[in-house]
Amino acid sequence: xxxxxxLLFKNRHLGATVSLDDYRKSGGYEGLAKALRELSxxxxxxxxxxxxxxxxxxxxxxxxxxxxxxxxxxxxxxxxVCNGDEMEPGTYKDRVLLETDPHxxxxxxxxxxxAMQIPVxxxxxxxxxxxxxxxxxxxxxxxxxxxxxxxxxxxSGFAFELHLHGSAGRxxxxxxxxxxxxxxxxxxxxxxxxxxPAVRGLFGKPTTVNNVETLASVxxxxxxxxxxxxxxxxxxxxxxxxxxxLSGHLKKTPCLELPIGVSLREVVEEHGGGVWKGRxxxxxxxxxxxxxYLRAEHLDTxxxxxxxxxxxxxxxxxxxxxxxxxxxMVAATLNLSRFFARESCGWCTPxxxxxxxxxxxxxxxxxxxxxxxxxxxxxxxxHNIDGRSFCxxxxxxxxxxxxxxxxxxxxxxxxxxxxxxxxx
Amino acid sequence: MSQLLDNExxxxxxxxxxxxxHPRELVIDLLRAIQEQVxxxxxxxxxxxxxxxxxxxxxVEEVATFYDKIYRQPVGRQVIHLCDSICCWSRGGExxxxxxxxxxxxxxGETTADGAFTLLPTCCLGACGEAPAMxxxxxxxxxxxxxxxxxxxxxxxxxx
Numbered sequence: 148x149x150x151x152x153x154l155l156f157k158n159r160h161l162g163a164t165v166s167l168d169d170y171r172k173s174g175g176y177e178g179l180a181k182a183l184r185e186l187s188x189x190x191x192x193x194x195x196x197x198x199x200x201x202x203x204x205x206x207x208x209x210x211x212x213x214x215x216x217x218x219x220x221x222x223x224x225x226x227x228v229c230n231g232d233e234m235e236p237g238t239y240k241d242r243v244l245l246e247t248d249p250h251x252x253x254x255x256x257x258x259x260x261x262a263m264q265i266p267v268x269x270x271x272x273x274x275x276x277x278x279x280x281x282x283x284x285x286x287x288x289x290x291x292x293x294x295x296x297x298x299x300x301x302x303s304g305f306a307f308e309l310h311l312h313g314s315a316g317r318x319x320x321x322x323x324x325x326x327x328x329x330x331x332x333x334x335x336x337x338x339x340x341x342x343x344p345a346v347r348g349l350f351g352k353p354t355t356v357n358n359v360e361t362l363a364s365v366x367x368x369x370x371x372x373x374x375x376x377x378x379x380x381x382x383x384x385x386x387x388x389x390x391x392x393l394s395g396h397l398k399k400t401p402c403l404e405l406p407i408g409v410s411l412r413e414v415v416e417e418h419g420g421g422v423w424k425g426r427x428x429x430x431x432x433x434x435x436x437x438x439x440y441l442r443a444e445h446l447d448t449x450x451x452x453x454x455x456x457x458x459x460x461x462x463x464x465x466x467x468x469x470x471x472x473x474x475x476m477v478a479a480t481l482n483l484s485r486f487f488a489r490e491s492c493g494w495c496t497p498x499x500x501x502x503x504x505x506x507x508x509x510x511x512x513x514x515x516x517x518x519x520x521x522x523x524x525x526x527x528x529x530h531n532i533d534g535r536s537f538c539x540x541x542x543x544x545x546x547x548x549x550x551x552x553x554x555x556x557x558x559x560x561x562x563x564x565x566x567x568x569x570x571x
Numbered sequence: 572m573s574q575l576l577d578n579e580x581x582x583x584x585x586x587x588x589x590x591x592x593h594p595r596e597l598v599i600d601l602l603r604a605i606q607e608q609v610x611x612x613x614x615x616x617x618x619x620x621x622x623x624x625x626x627x628x629x630x631v632e633e634v635a636t637f638y639d640k641i642y643r644q645p646v647g648r649q650v651i652h653l654c655d656s657i658c659c660w661s662r663g664g665e666x667x668x669x670x671x672x673x674x675x676x677x678x679x680g681e682t683t684a685d686g687a688f689t690l691l692p693t694c695c696l697g698a699c700g701e702a703p704a705m706x707x708x709x710x711x712x713x714x715x716x717x718x719x720x721x722x723x724x725x726x727x728x729x730x731x
Contacts, residue, residue: 236656236695274640275652275696277709315599315638318694332595332624334633350593394658394699402700436657436695466699468658482660486694492637 152379154367154388155360156404158248164282167289170250176295178369182258183303188219191262195365197373199386203240204230204321204358205435205463206539207452210365217345218353219263226349227260227268228330228356232314232321234273236436236486237466240390241359243402245272245279248363249286253309255362257300258369260307263355268309271326274316283311318490322538323356325492336494337538360390382408385451389465393419396426396471408451411441414467426471430554434463436483437543440476440550459553461546475570476555477562480547481509487544498541501532505548512559515567522559526552575605575619584623594624598634602641611642639693647682648731651675652693652706659695659703663715667703668692670717674724687731688724 158165158173170176182191196211218225229252233241245252256268272280287309290296298306312330319325322337327349329335348354364387368376377386385408393400398420405418415421415428422428430440433450439460441448448454452462470479488502508525511517529552533545551559561569576584584601588594598620605616617635621628635641642650653668668679675683675690682689698704701713712723 233697234695237658237699238695239697239699242697273697274638275693275706275711277711312596313599313603315603316640316693317638329599330596331593332598332634333630334637392699394702395661400700400702432657468661468699470661474661479657479661482655482657486656490694 151405152388153404154371154379155244155251155363155390156247164246164285165248165250167250167286167293170248174370175250175366176254176301178366179254179257179261179295180301181369182261183301183305188262188264191258191369192219194373195262195368198368198376199373200361200364200368200376201386201452202358203360203364203389203464205235205437205461207462210357210361213345213355213357214259214262217263217355221353224267224350224352225263225265226352226354227256227263227265228323228326228344228349228354229256229268229270229359229362230321230323230326230356231270231272231276231279231359232318232326233276233359233464234318234321234490235464235466236483237394237432237468238392238435238464239394239466240392240402240464242276242279243392244360244363244390245276246282249279249282250290251363251366252283252359253286253290253296255365256309257295257307258365259355259357259362261305265355266306266308268307269330269349270309270311271314271320271330272311273314273320280311280313287311317492318486319492319538319540322540325538326356327354336492337540339537364388379406380408380451381406381410382449382451382454384408384453385449389450391418391450392464392466393469394466395431395468396423396474397421397469398423408449408454410446411448411450411467412446414450415446415469419467419469422469422471424471426473428469429472429474430470430476430479430550432466432468432547433460435466436468436486437461437546438463439546440554442554460550473570475513475568476551476558477509477513478568478571480551481506481513483547484509484544487540491540495537495541497532497536498538498544501528501536502541502544504528505532505544512562513568515562515565517559517563519560519563522552522556522563525559574608575613575616576608580604580608581619581623588623588625595626595630598624598626598631599638599641602631602635606641610648611644611646613645639691645682646689647686649687649707649727650689650691652691652696653679654694654696654698654702654704654706655692656695658699662702664703667705667715667717667720670720671705674720687728 324338389407
């Protein structure tokens, strides 16, 4: 197996959750020391911008750009929020990262806070991640005791207070403005944008929201340098390493750190050991439940933001879920649509009413009772929902529906013509 | 019903409420603490949280009913959340669901006659590499087979 540089998982061989001592032995908190002692906040922001790091939570927004938009010089209350509400089906990388080496997140957050001159931060973590929560609680206590959080961090004069918020389950909390409402103790419906969180976020104050893996990558950029980090990618346009979480019909389903931009073929055949049970590859979700399917002809696509958009999908969270040749894509899409319909917060009509209607159409077709009109209707629903919902949840829900209509239209028609599911 | 929260915990939450700038942010912590004590969050729990935080009851209720890991109805001594999302579905999740329902003699949303288990579906637990998976209490169990489920349930029955 090809061996690649390991940053986020470099201490994974230790087997247990990495302690502060072991983290420091491996160079931990040196990035923070460098930032505080040698660089101005603006220089840290520029370094992250130059690294080309893009958000690892699904949207892929350039992290340094987000940080440079932030009103760092504005005095008063400002917040840094880590989005650890990882709930997109097929996505589990942040959990593995936190259970393995949680100090990376804390160090990344202190660096981010320094870069944007933010005094208070929150880590928002999902209910189901009890073990990751325990790992973080311990790491936070260690960091506080060692003067890496709180007042006068590493004798720099910089102060940063970091809180942990345990949530209680709901996918919509991963939407950044819903998350902010959740943190405030309000019903977590998304907010309208603009104003964006950088202007009016948590408690109405300027706020930056970043994903766990994004923030955990920052210390490595500080220690290794922007050019080095960018050069870790497998492609010219990419930047850094990326955690991939494998699942579905593969022989092996590990979570691993690979250069961003490796081919889907390498992930499936080498790291996943190929499709299970000697079967053939039919399709995959390349980056979580909201990303349009890919088929076998896409196996040589680079798993990076740009190349995946070119083939009509997205990198999303890089949770790669593979389906073998025996999978009914209508049934798979129905499962995904039911997830989104159930997790809709009910705030806007296209999402609240549109998604159950999509489920009803798919149920009908899967049961062999669909008509060609139902397929047209499905296409119409995609058109009606996409771009018309209050937040990105319903648009994400249309990802697999879009993939089904574009790549598996014949299978849909086959369901109608045969009056039954041709696969199951 | 046992006491909602012991006096010490109530005092600790009141002290925290006085110490933070936005007491409302404690609502989930408070609801989770009540649930840990009682097993679920009854109306009186919502009222108590509202009183401690100085909020209208309805504003606590709209939060409590939003989250699926806050139970606003009585549940069994252990709650089983079985993942029904795509990765678990792709690796035999439906068969696992059938077996669990049969074994427990209940459907989703129901509690066993002896009050031991409530069975609920859940979205992805972030255990996709070990699918199919379920969470009992706060513990996640992956790579479920019929035999493994039987083993886990038997072991759980001994502890509750």
